[in-house]
Amino acid sequence: MTVREAPPATDTDHNPRVGVGGLLALLAGSGALLAVLGVWMSGAAVPGFLRDPGAVVRWGLPVVTTLTELAGSLTLGALVLAIGVLPRRAAAAVGTATSRPARGGVSPVVGDGYARSLVLAGVSAAVWTVLSMVHLVLTYASVSGRPPDSATFGEELGVFVTQIDLGRTLILVTTLAAVVTALALLVATPTGAAWTAVLVVVALWQQAQTGHAAGSASHDLATTSMFVHLVGAAVWIGALAALAVLLSRLGADLGPAVARYSVIAGWCFAAVAVSGLVNAVVRVGGMDGMASRYGVLVIVKAVLFGALGLLGLWHRRRVIPALAGVDTRGAGARLFWRLVAVELAVMGAVSGVAAALGSTSPPVPDEPIGNPTPAEIVTGHALPPEPTPLRWLTEWRWDLMFAFAAVAGIVVYLAWVRRLRKRGDTWPMSRTLMWVAGLVIFFWTTSGGPAMYGHVLFSAHMVQHMILAMVIPILLALAAPVTLALRALPSRSVSLRGDASRGPREWILVLVHSRLGQFFANPIVAAVNFAGSMIVFYYTNAFEWALTSSVGHIVMVVHFSLAGYLFANGLIGVDPGPKRPPYPQRILVLFGTMAFHAFFGVTLLNGESLLVADYFGLLGREWGPSAIADQQKGGGVAWGIGELPTLALAVGVAVSWARDDERVARRRDRKVDRDGDVEMDEYNAMLARMSDRDGAAPH
Template sequence: MTATRTPATVRPAADAAAGGRGAAVRLGGLALAGVVAVVLGVWFSRAALPTVLADPGALVRWGLPVTTTLTELAGSLTLGALVLAVGVLPLRSRAAGDARAPRAGRPEGPPPGPDDAPDGSPADRSRTAPTAYARNLTLAAVAAGTWTVLSVLGLVLRYASVSGRPLGSSTFGDELGVYVTQVDLGRTQLGIVVVAAVVTALALVVQTPTGAAWCAGLTVVALWQQAQGGHAAGATSHELATSSMFLHLVGAAVWIGALAALAVLAGRLGDDLRPSVERYSTVAGWCFVLVAVSGLVNALIRLGGLDGLGTRYGVLVLVKAALFVVLGLLGAAHRRAALPRLAADRPGPGAGWLFWRVVAVEIAVMGAVSGVAVALSSTAPPVPQEPPTSPTPAEIVTGHALPPEPTPLRWFTEWRWDLLFAVAAVAGIVVYVRWVRRLHRRGDTWPWQRTALWISGMVVFFWTTSGGPAMYGHVLFSAHMVQHMVLAMVVPLLLTLAAPVTLALRAVPGRPTTLRGDLSRGPREWLLTLVHSRFGTFLAHPLVAAVNFAGSMVLFYYSGIFEWALRNPVGHVAMVVHFSLAGYLFANALVGIDPGPSRPPYTQRILLLFATMAFHAFFGVALMSGEALLVADWFGLLGREWGPTALADQQRGGGIAWGIGELPTLVLAIAVIVAWSRSEERVAKRRDRVVDRDGDTEMDEYNAMLTRLADRDSPGR
């Protein structure tokens, strides 16, 4: 028998065709599992039974949950592929070697940037990037395009379901136009369609991790819009329900989408498969925790207790929880079994098949979880989600019942949980402590005082965003000012003195240069990119940081931004992030240890600090003497029967802005003076060492100069 050799020119095309068919099969399995699960879940929950009044038809009742499942899977694949491009997949194949590696007669230079070719010219993706990275961006674009089309279909079906209008109704088109332009739910869905279309266009042209990060950010915006709908929007604890749903969607989307994208790309990664899977495993671990915590909070809100588990909704929750536990076990087994074999086996199609064989069941279960989740969203929960029938003035304005009159004890016993910032605070403590332990394991030291400062800052941040300041800051201007001042001045000062950036650069594994050897960006590389970027350097400049810190306060309160932050959850999140970050940049410019700004001399720092202190005093006095109520249709219409009037409370808030603002400023001034003193001591010790080694040449030259002047001016000369 004569063996037939496949021509080298034919094999790549055959491999590409096989890879395309394999990718379609893998994604089809994910979609099929989701569709089967949602159909079974909707059938079990009876959510698709005909309605007595205004029935939109069987096509809408069954088509909406199926379309929603496919839409969420497409959005997950979009975000997952973009996350891989941001910090997982290499931009340059390891098999190709480092084009800038030192050769005989050529000194070693810095590694090329993401937009540099080996010769220093603009990058040609076909020469510098592996096929997997380019294919991953194409996959993200295709998934985003599918997400856009399915979102349009879902919008139409959603309106038909909400209005009870059959798709063939003569006035359906006109009514749909009113729905997407004048109804909040319709505008939200239209916003998702627009964002998905923009991501589709951008994903076709981006080529770097930075571009992929912008696309991923837009995708997260769409997920936030999605979290505003459904049962989360109508829940009694709607802020907690919305934030938990948002975290749930983001965690699940990254987990499912990134794994599906890796499964598609596995055969093309070659030597890069193992590091890519390792990096994804770390991301998946965080996603597992995020989905678990947010899912538990959502279940507690909607079930109302253990009795709710006996309902059809509760059974679906238990099924979803069981599938989630299976997912966790599969992920752990995948990490233990696949990674060692990927390291031992030769790279190539065999390694890709091994990876796909391990994750095939996991992807199918993920699709099933997505289907059950959509079935849950189509089923009425046991706890009624309607607003109160006889709302109080406070409930009409704020959406919450008026809290009891504040007392010193209630500032620490009353809570309104903000899951987003609570998770951020806990994650901040966990990551910081893990970094410190990593330093200790390798024999390095880290001052315990910095660890204590960081934990204290995170605890204060948690209390400020979920405790008394958050509870009363929604109904009292003075309490809101307490929250603002603590976020802008107390928390940043504690975190600045903890030097988190310095700790991260020492603890996170990586090269001392900006990029990894394969030009991908991990946490260390992204941190260095942000610190040394032009935008980051501009914001960290001491003068810019001071103007931002003081000027944004006036802009915030004397414009519509304050009202936006009170009425809109996005505005509230933006307020917390902005003032915390502005406070950190200002404190870091004055007394920080972290790299970044070019700090001025200590005399200029003191002048800048006292100028900011004077501005705070002026702002506080302006509020104390003002007679116009800020956001009068909010603070003036709450129906409070306790506490001072709204105007008197606002004037009290001005005193708080002045008083609380001055105390951290005084601490900052003391810190600057202490740092100045230590700097002078270091300079003096350095000079003493030079004098001991070389003699006091400066003093000798000075004395010689005085001698020459005295000789020149003596009478005898």
């Protein structure tokens, strides 16, 4: 079989080359124009009184910033298309595709857009690298007030990228962009694209560190909200732009690709909306700040964002049904192009206003805290009031990423349950309640009292740790989220369309059945990881890293939550995983872990050496116990509170063991009723043969 070539384009067909060039020019031009207009309106291009880097720097930096962000967005968007959006031919189908409908009347996969998406990612990453270098030079010229053609500019730039935090961050982003360029041109699978996209996300995290409020008391919230904002906007803008660029290669894959992208765009819209609201609250500071130039730019961006949301809603309801069953030629493609052109124009405008915001001083001073207290010097935050039972519930230290993840997890789980019920399947209400309770507790643990006091009290930190590692995972394991996902999510069947792309269901199966996933999910390995990682964490520099770095804190929360889930799932869970050991061995593993955990708590309870003394010993607390007494109290928390979930696990294993025995007994009874007691008959026959041999033996 051979691939049928597409018929030659007619006068009524859309010219994809003109469309791609015009679309990219519209995207870049609208962003650059809005950046210039925003700078003009904000007055950021007015020459400085002391040092003026020149008009090229003042006007060029916002434009280059916009183009750099758009290039990074296109890189990430093209990688997202390869990870789970574009249809991909199975290996056996490569070179054998045909235009004849596959089984069930479904058109076969074209698959040409998938490979091109990785090439597009590599090319856009190369552009991103060059623009990042230019952005680095202009940024230093702007902050130093020196034009790039000054005699000592190169030497000073070297000091900037090696000794100044902002310079090191910008050079790291440039380096990551260069690495992404090489990897995107080398990888060929969704897994490779996913690992490459991780590097882009790391670069966006570094970029989030350079925003406003870096020295204020809201630094952590501003950084996490900016990160969520950057990732959401980059995927949203970049994936749509990449679809437009690859349109001529999609053919009959156009409808499925747009439908899959639309789901991602909906989540990106929510992420950008929430993070943008949080950023505005942090930077504007109140209603008085809305009257400033910065506040006006925030309002303009909000209006454009609202228009974009309406376009996205119209896109979902009108365009996707119109694209079903059509290829990249004809009225459906032209409708797609018109919608994309308008939507990307508004996206470029939003990016331009965002760049202008980055060049404008917000109403809240972006300066280090004046006359900081010891707690503010050490933690970057004011010391909270003395904890009381009520304050554990009313004090909040928001973590936008984990809060958004918790809410999204509840929404997705309930949507999956609703999908099962709509098709007539059932799902236990107890599992749904377990999941909702687990994520509500996770929300409170990462943004409520444990998060507020966990930064200044070791005992409170241990409460947070025990809940994350031992309470929440039990609830989530009993909720069986993987089982629900595999039942609710549609499969991209190779047998129906030749589609070897990976949707959410396929990615879950890849993770569950991967060697790495099987290894860490093994109950023995999970127990060693669960117990041993606590020793490694608290008695190495990892604990200090988690206290003093937002990245370290994120790693801590993710690691102990995941380690606890794998441990609980290996003992009492119903989700797919490695072969679980027999119940007696599970009990032994559990009690061995319990003993190790008790030893860890007793060690802290009797310890006289303060962990991370340069942190907990210098907070200047005037309330509560001393630092060493509080650490010993934390040991009691680890020993006492930590044992209760372990006992609950033991009860769960015992109940599962009893139910398993009951199932085995019922299964045997049904077999006896159906076939007779074959095993007992064979045993009696064996005894009879032995008796006959004994009777026949000579005496």
